[in-house]
Amino acid sequence: MTIYILTISLVLILALIAMRISSDLKIPQLLLFMLLGVSFNFFGADFTNYNFSNQVSSIALMFIIFYGGFGTKWKMSKPVAKEAITLSFLGTVLTALITGLFVYLVFDFSLLEAMLLGSIVGSTDYASVSDVLVSRRLKLRYNTDSMLELESGSNDPTAYTMVVLFSTLLQGKNVNVPVLIILQVGLGLLVGFALGWVFIRILDYLNTREDMEVILLAAAALFTYEFTNQIGGNGYLAVYIFGIYIGNKEFVGKREVVFFFDNFTNLAQIGLFFLLGLLSDPSSIIAMLPIALVIMLFMTFIARPASVYGLMAPFKLNKNQLPVIAFAGLRGAAAIAFAISVVNSDTPFLNDLYHIVFDICLLSSLIQGGYLPTLSKKMDMVDPEDASLRNFNSLQDKSDVGFLATKIEADSDLVNTYIRDITLAFDFIIAKILRHGETIVPNGDVQLKVGDVIVLAGRSYFDVVGTDLLEFRINSHHNWVNKQIKNIRLERDSLIVLVLRGDNELIVPNGDTTILDQDTVLVLEASNAK
16 A cells, blocks of 8 residues: 555656746646656556556546536637537537548458547547647647647537447447437436536536535536446437536536636546556557557548548538637547557457557657647647736636626717726726737726727626525516616515527627517526515
8 A cells, every 4th residue: 555655656746846847848748648658668557457547547537527627718719619619519529530441451450450440539629738838838829729728628529429339339339329419418418408407407406515616516527427338328428418508507616616626626637647558568659659649630630620620511611710610620538548448348359559659649749739839820720819818717716806798888978988097886897808809908097999899897796695696688668668667667675687588699788778579588586585
């Protein structure tokens, strides 16, 4: 036991040192974690417990996928959701099949074995993509970073379904392919949404201490993953959908959840890449390197670009956007977990799939991860002016800060007013100004113009008491329709606090606001008025 404790503590210390080295040398962190695992082989480590490694890697990947969903801001991702989901599903399938066909034609692989290898490395890795974007502070134009993060966070379940399919076929088992795919995808979606709906209500009902929210959500994610697997669904898809559902809701202790999983998923990524290196054999790494290099280069410059350019044609993306999206198909944590799972199963294969996958991940992290920032700059895809947008959104989850936005209309008293002359009556600060899509730093010499959007920052409020808002839809027969709020008779202790119009128009009402047919109205009633 002593040797295991010493080894684990040493690995974590070395991993932190590797993170600093990665920052100094500007190379992907996950690459160094992988090489750290390999280095232990030179000091006598002989670790080949694939059963234990499969359990650890599956749980680690599950939490990485869950937190990828949890951290997905749907409002930011919605503008590029169609493109990202298309790449996530069809792009992964095409990349895997094209790669598998290439491997079958060029190397000594059976067709099913080649397709299995293509499926294992078919998905873009969220941890690797996020590592490059965040560590190099890349904010890409046209919401490309949001598209890549949504795609890479959601495409692992697609690859996993293909791995299950081809593994089952290689094992010689009878399988109804359409039924398997429908069960994997259908149950994954259904269970993810259903348990997300259930657990957010459990959170509200229990009203636990903030430090208990982490335990409850970790247990809920584990339950969602394993329950879905047990009934024949895709546990990774279910836990990703569960994460999106929960992550886009507000609840007490959300900041603590973010802080915990930020660190925990970092630890999971370190463990996964270290484990991949520890399980490897240095001589096999070298032996499989030529095959892996050819496959990795084919995927990077042919298979992935063919999928991206072909599938994105109907969306008419910017021409300098496509090369960056195509090149950003990094392989990593999911491929590691899938490779370990396949080796641990009864799947028969003739070639050394594990070390081929190891080398593909190694080369992908080194070449694609290292060159992606340079390519993004050469293609004029880096948007430094909008880099604060990422920080503003993450700040809301990690602090008590909240943001409000208001537009300067032509009849506003603030038109042509200098920032230095504005006195805010409450504890707010003007955080930034948006003018014609450009970010303006709000110093005292800035003069407000018609159409400016002012972003205010202040302490956010969470209703611990759970005050009820009465929400209802206005129809054409309602007696409020087409009336101004000042002409509507309300109870003495009631107030219309918000009007929702259409899909996403939010109106802060005043006396002159007119209530229209199909508006959704939120009314606050004092507790003694009920």
